[in-house]
Amino acid sequence: MLARTVEVTKRFGDTLALDHVSLDIPEGGVVGLLGPNGAGKSTLLSLFVGLRRPTSGTVELLGGDPRDPASRRRIGVTPQETSLPGTLRVRECVAFVAAHHPDPVPVGELLERFGLADLAKRQTGGLSGGQRRRLAVALAFAGRPKLVFLDEPTTGLDVQARRALWDTVREFATENTVVLTSHYLEEIEALADRVVVLGDGRILADDTVAAIRGMVGIHRVSLVVDDLPALNGVVSVEHADGRTSLLTPDADELVRELIHKDVQFHGLQVQPTTLEEAFLTLTGK
Amino acid sequence: MSLVLTHTRYRIIETVRIPVAVLGGAFFPAASMLFFVVPFAGDDPVGATYATASMVMFAVMTSSLFTYGVGVADDRAQPWSTYVRTLPAGPGAAFTGRILTGLTMMGISLVPVVIIGWLFTAATATPLQLLLALGVVVLGALPFTFMGLAIGYWLPTKAALAVAQITFFPLAFGGGLLSAPGDAPGFVEAIAPYLPTRGAVELVWAAVGDFRVSATSMIALVAWTVAMAALAAWAYHRDEGERFS
Numbered sequence: 387m388l389a390r391t392v393e394v395t396k397r398f399g400d401t402l403a404l405d406h407v408s409l410d411i412p413e414g415g416v417v418g419l420l421g422p423n424g425a426g427k428s429t430l431l432s433l434f435v436g437l438r439r440p441t442s443g444t445v446e447l448l449g450g451d452p453r454d455p456a457s458r459r460r461i462g463v464t465p466q467e468t469s470l471p472g473t474l475r476v477r478e479c480v481a482f483v484a485a486h487h488p489d490p491v492p493v494g495e496l497l498e499r500f501g502l503a504d505l506a507k508r509q510t511g512g513l514s515g516g517q518r519r520r521l522a523v524a525l526a527f528a529g530r531p532k533l534v535f536l537d538e539p540t541t542g543l544d545v546q547a548r549r550a551l552w553d554t555v556r557e558f559a560t561e562n563t564v565v566l567t568s569h570y571l572e573e574i575e576a577l578a579d580r581v582v583v584l585g586d587g588r589i590l591a592d593d594t595v596a597a598i599r600g601m602v603g604i605h606r607v608s609l610v611v612d613d614l615p616a617l618n619g620v621v622s623v624e625h626a627d628g629r630t631s632l633l634t635p636d637a638d639e640l641v642r643e644l645i646h647k648d649v650q651f652h653g654l655q656v657q658p659t660t661l662e663e664a665f666l667t668l669t670g671k
Numbered sequence: 672m673s674l675v676l677t678h679t680r681y682r683i684i685e686t687v688r689i690p691v692a693v694l695g696g697a698f699f700p701a702a703s704m705l706f707f708v709v710p711f712a713g714d715d716p717v718g719a720t721y722a723t724a725s726m727v728m729f730a731v732m733t734s735s736l737f738t739y740g741v742g743v744a745d746d747r748a749q750p751w752s753t754y755v756r757t758l759p760a761g762p763g764a765a766f767t768g769r770i771l772t773g774l775t776m777m778g779i780s781l782v783p784v785v786i787i788g789w790l791f792t793a794a795t796a797t798p799l800q801l802l803l804a805l806g807v808v809v810l811g812a813l814p815f816t817f818m819g820l821a822i823g824y825w826l827p828t829k830a831a832l833a834v835a836q837i838t839f840f841p842l843a844f845g846g847g848l849l850s851a852p853g854d855a856p857g858f859v860e861a862i863a864p865y866l867p868t869r870g871a872v873e874l875v876w877a878a879v880g881d882f883r884v885s886a887t888s889m890i891a892l893v894a895w896t897v898a899m900a901a902l903a904a905w906a907y908h909r910d911e912g913e914r915f916s
Contacts, residue, residue, distance in 0.1 A: 435757040436756075436757065437753065437756055437757060437914075437915055438915060438916060439916060455758075455759045455760050455761050456759065457759075458757065458758070458759040459759040461757075463754065463757040464754075465750065465751055465754030466750040466751075466754070468750070469749050469750035469751035469754070470751065471681075471685050471751060473684070473685050473688035473689060474681065474684065474685060474688075478681065478684065482677065482681045483758065485673075485674070485677045486674065486677075486758040486759050486760050487759065509688070529759075
């Protein structure tokens with residue numbers, strides 16, 4: 387077992403950020419932490435990396451207390467890429483982080499593997515968003531970690547840059563265990579073996595990617611309609627800007643039903659829901 | 672220890688990569704020397720020596736208030752400082768690195784003052800006096816270092832900047848840094864002994880000249896140092912509780 391929480395609760399004033407969360411992270415593979423904003427992902431991560439302490443329950447990291455710096459020698463964390471010290475050069479930034487670890491990857495080798503070798507002498511303030519993101523992820527791997535925490539590693543990247551970074555993470559994930567948080571189901575699908583879904587500070591699901599995908603495969607069928615009869619398989623109905631949105635697990639069946647019942651509609655659109663919508667629906671909010 | 676040096680080294684690199692920030696810290700005391708000390712007290716060895724000592728304390732005070740006040744407040748707003756806390760090191764390395772960097776920057780801001788005093792005024796000091804002065808400058812910097820840390824850990828950046836700006840001038844003027852010993856306006860002479868600037872500059876005056884420090888100023892200096900240290904500790908723990916508990 388690399389890390390775990392046992393019955394962990396975390397309160398901020400009156401807000402309950404985590405509610406009796408027990409989670410095991412065994413060695414090997416990529417664990418995806420999924421959930422809408424405010425679900426407790428960041429709080430859970432901050433407990434694992436020793437930034438905060440739980441209100442009750444225990445957190446273990448590599449056999450010790452994450453608040454003890456010694457327990458953090460073999461973990462890696464991504465900084466927010468917008469906050470890299472702008473006047474430091476790429477090489478200096480990596481060397482600074484490496485200096486904290488007992489047996490770091492040589493700076494040149496790490497830069498090479500993350501495709502940053504050509505940028506070694508550039509100040510981080512002058513990098514593009516994608517390059518900075520690469521550097522942020524590289525920093526997490528600087529100390530030959532057993533366990534890596536990647537917090538929203540590709541948010542804000544274009545598709546090409548995102549896929550390139552996924553390839554690198556996948557390559558490293560064969561040697562390390564990775565905990566990954568993301569808004570994107572696609573990202574979790576691309577990288578994770580196991581998915582843990584958080585909502586309102588609780589673990590809603592903990593399963594394989596395929597099983598979770600089935601659970602959140604909800605579509606949004608949006609149309610302009612005056613008069614809507616009762617329909618089967620609709621999880622929720624929303625009205626906004628003159629349009630009606632129906633959330634359903636089976637969009638094809640719903641559209642057939644609309645036609646079959648001779649509903650007068652126009653401007654039909656079918657979209658996959660975001661995870662956030664799907665989970666808000668599934669958790670009954 | 673090596674981690675403290677690592678933190679100090681990278682913080683100094685970060686700072687000197689913005690040369691205008693370094694120049695800015697050294698500019699005000701150097702300009703004050705050129706405009707106020709050189710023309711008015713430049714020819715009188717005793718007066719010039721005291722005035723140069725005052726400007727040294729002035730530089731120390733502004734450097735401490737701004738480096739720590741604004742620097743700490745700014746760092747607290749940066750997610751990078753949160754990331755650094757996840758590295759396998761206690762908070763002590765980063766903190767000590769910050770203080771060592773502050774002392775280095777303070778030293779840099781003093782260089783032009785001392786050089787101008789040496790080249791363009793009649794100010795004199797023996798090497799032993801200079802060494803003694805260096806020691807008491809570090810001692811006199813303590814209350815302002817704590818004051819800066821208190822401001823930085825307590826307030827957000829914009830407020831910290833404003834408070835540092837509002838604080839430094841009354842402290843300098845009220846403490847008699849802008850006039851020769853015994854030569855300040857009456858009300859300044861009356862309040863000066865109760866301000867930390869006065870006690871600090873009296874120590875420097877005594878180190879480089881024939882000045883006898885007053886008991887009131889010394890007691891006030893100690894009281895300010897203790898009070899500011901307590902305020903800084905309170906602000907630090909408050910920040911720890913907010914961001915890291």
